[in-house]
Amino acid sequence: MTEQQMKQVFARPASLKPVPTHFCPGCQHGTIHRLVAEALDHFGIADQTIGVASVGCSVFLYGYFNIDVIEAPHGRAPAVATGAKRVHPGRPVFTYQGDGDLAAIGTSEIIHSANRGELLTVIFVNNTTYGMTGGQMAPTTLPQQTTSTSPRGRNVAKDGYPIRMTELLSGLEGVAYAARVAVNSPKHVLQAGKVIRKAFKTQLDGKGFAFVEVLSTCPTNWGMDPLAANARVAEEMIPYFPLGVFKDVTA
Amino acid sequence: MSKRLFVKGNEAVAMGALAAGCRYYFGYPITPQSDIPEYLSRELPPLGGEFIQAESEIASINMLLGASACGARAMTSSSSPGISLKQEGLSYMAGSECPGLIVNISRSGPGLGGIDASQADYFQATKGGGHGGYHLIVLAPASVQEMYDLALLAFDLSDRYRVPAMILADAVIGQMKEALVPHPYVAPADLPAKDWALTGPGRAGEQKIVKSLYLGDGELEAHNNRLHAKYARMQECETRFEAIDLDDAELVVTAYGSTARIAHTAVRLARQQGIRVGLLRPITLFPFPTAAYRQYGTGRKLLCFELNNGQMVEDVRLAVPGSEVVFYGRPPGAGSLPTPEEFLQQILALAGGR
Numbered sequence: 001m002t003e004q005q006m007k008q009v010f011a012r013p014a015s016l017k018p019v020p021t022h023f024c025p026g027c028q029h030g031t032i033h034r035l036v037a038e039a040l041d042h043f044g045i046a047d048q049t050i051g052v053a054s055v056g057c058s059v060f061l062y063g064y065f066n067i068d069v070i071e072a073p074h075g076r077a078p079a080v081a082t083g084a085k086r087v088h089p090g091r092p093v094f095t096y097q098g099d100g101d102l103a104a105i106g107t108s109e110i111i112h113s114a115n116r117g118e119l120l121t122v123i124f125v126n127n128t129t130y131g132m133t134g135g136q137m138a139p140t141t142l143p144q145q146t147t148s149t150s151p152r153g154r155n156v157a158k159d160g161y162p163i164r165m166t167e168l169l170s171g172l173e174g175v176a177y178a179a180r181v182a183v184n185s186p187k188h189v190l191q192a193g194k195v196i197r198k199a200f201k202t203q204l205d206g207k208g209f210a211f212v213e214v215l216s217t218c219p220t221n222w223g224m225d226p227l228a229a230n231a232r233v234a235e236e237m238i239p240y241f242p243l244g245v246f247k248d249v250t251a
Numbered sequence: 252m253s254k255r256l257f258v259k260g261n262e263a264v265a266m267g268a269l270a271a272g273c274r275y276y277f278g279y280p281i282t283p284q285s286d287i288p289e290y291l292s293r294e295l296p297p298l299g300g301e302f303i304q305a306e307s308e309i310a311s312i313n314m315l316l317g318a319s320a321c322g323a324r325a326m327t328s329s330s331s332p333g334i335s336l337k338q339e340g341l342s343y344m345a346g347s348e349c350p351g352l353i354v355n356i357s358r359s360g361p362g363l364g365g366i367d368a369s370q371a372d373y374f375q376a377t378k379g380g381g382h383g384g385y386h387l388i389v390l391a392p393a394s395v396q397e398m399y400d401l402a403l404l405a406f407d408l409s410d411r412y413r414v415p416a417m418i419l420a421d422a423v424i425g426q427m428k429e430a431l432v433p434h435p436y437v438a439p440a441d442l443p444a445k446d447w448a449l450t451g452p453g454r455a456g457e458q459k460i461v462k463s464l465y466l467g468d469g470e471l472e473a474h475n476n477r478l479h480a481k482y483a484r485m486q487e488c489e490t491r492f493e494a495i496d497l498d499d500a501e502l503v504v505t506a507y508g509s510t511a512r513i514a515h516t517a518v519r520l521a522r523q524q525g526i527r528v529g530l531l532r533p534i535t536l537f538p539f540p541t542a543a544y545r546q547y548g549t550g551r552k553l554l555c556f557e558l559n560n561g562q563m564v565e566d567v568r569l570a571v572p573g574s575e576v577v578f579y580g581r582p583p584g585a586g587s588l589p590t591p592e593e594f595l596q597q598i599l600a601l602a603g604g605r
Binding site: 047048052053059062066067070071072073076079080082083085086087088090091108109111112116 | 343
């Protein structure tokens with residue numbers, strides 16, 4: 001085969017900067033960043049898009065995405081994004097938030113921005129722990145899961161139950177699209193890419209609030225190698241946090 | 252020519268914001284400032300603006316952060332307990348250098364306190380009420396006209412320095428009706444362009460980032476030094492005050508906001524009795540008009556009136572270390588405001604005691 005006949009079939013998304021990430025080995029933020037970037041590339045909107053970074057491992061959004069970014073206080077990304085979207089209704093706006101950020105300290109902001117039907121896309125990364133601060137118990141930590149602040153395992157009688165945010169938000173009228181995906185296998189990565197694209201299309205079409213929960217690994221704080229962490233997603237997380245599209249008003 | 256109107260202070264500050272081009276309001280109901288969101292919920296949409304009654308004070312200050320980061324003139328308003336909730340967002344706005352207007356029609360505390368006029372939020376407003384060591388621009392109107400005028404100034408100063416601006420008033424100024432001449436707004440020709448903000452419909456040039464996280468070696472120190480250099484520059488260039496009958500005064504009365512009006516009457520009454528007394532009324536609480544205190548207060552006695560147990564008096568004492576500074580104030584209490592006669596007695600006691 002001559003050089004002229006060769007065809008490029010894989011490349012770094014144009015929306016991502018050509019830099020290494022600070023994420024731990026086996027962490028899936030990199031994969032999820034890529035899927036979001038592929039969606040921005042697909043719609044050709046990177047030069048218009050505003051990303052709202054949250055507090056946690058994903059705070060360096062601006063370091064990896066070649067887009068405009070506003071850094072929000074912990075949990076407040078949906079409120080910051082609301083202000084940005086109201087000023088620039090023509091620009092796509094997304095937040096990228098972890099489970100502590102969105103499902104604990106930021107529950108009020110996520111529920112009310114969803115309920116207002118803000119034209120936002122929210123990428124919610126659920127890895128059942130506070131990654132940045134060293135693996136403490138999160139609102140999504142599974143029953144009996146040990147973390148640095150649940151050393152004897154999450155006791156649901158005292159610590160409460162892991163919150164299923166996608167199901168909770170699906171009940172709100174303002175939500176146009178809500179889905180949960182995983183990125184623990186090639187098949188799931190492909191599915192997740194489609195869902196994330198759909199979540200941006202929902203915003204671009206003016207349909208309403210779009211929410212994607214991505215089940216993710218945190219091998220460092222789980223004390224597992226990346227393959228074992230992927231297996232945990234399949235064996236422990238997906239049974240509690242089922243995958244699927246929970247709401248789609250565009251269907 | 253602008254008409255002469257008869258409006259509430261709360262309406263005047265909202266009218267001033269609209270005149271200055273503010274088209275985004277985010278807030279939450281609380282007494283005694285709810286006329287502001289009520290007025291703007293009516294007036295903003297016809298102007299193509301956005302009004303959001305947010306789910307909380309925390310959400311509303313963060314919506315303001317988002318709108319400000321996008322280059323818009325935007326505002327929020329609240330009263331003391333709500334302003335406490337906004338402190339997180341204010342710290343982030345200060346750190347991210349996001350301009351914007353925050354109106355505090357303050358009430359009495361601590362805690363739920365009461366809804367009386369109070370000046371007990373001076374420390375919180377002027378010393379950086381949130382974490383991290385920063386300042387807001389703090390303006391203290393003493394009339395309905397100033398509620399309007401200072402809203403215009405607040406946006407200009409805030410945009411010029413990229414420092415959030417607070418209008419600190421109370422129920423007396425917010426709820427009182429007075430004459431207002433709503434002068435048209437003229438933007439200063441030298442206001443810097445918001446080339447740091449996410450202004451356009453898309454990104455023409457390089458990536459815009461609005462943030463307050465600095466982890467690189469020495470970055471945060473340099474950032475803080477730059478912020479504090481701005482505060483020093485404001486101290487040089489932007490202090491504002493009113494000086495009444497001070498040239499021959501042997502006693503300098505000082506007070507801000509609603510209390511300054513009571514003090515003004517007391518000073519007039521004292522003058523009628525032949526007392527050489529004047530009033531120094533700071534309009535900018537930050538930057539504090541230290542130089543004016545040095546000019547009028549050096550070698551003279553000062554008497555500071557406040558509607559609290561003594562807050563601004565600390566800045567007065569720092570400004571004139573060699574002068575005797577006497578404080579007279581009262582914490583807010585149900586429906587009780589000092590009378591001009593009460594202040595007059597303090598003036599007479601001090602003037603007589605020389």
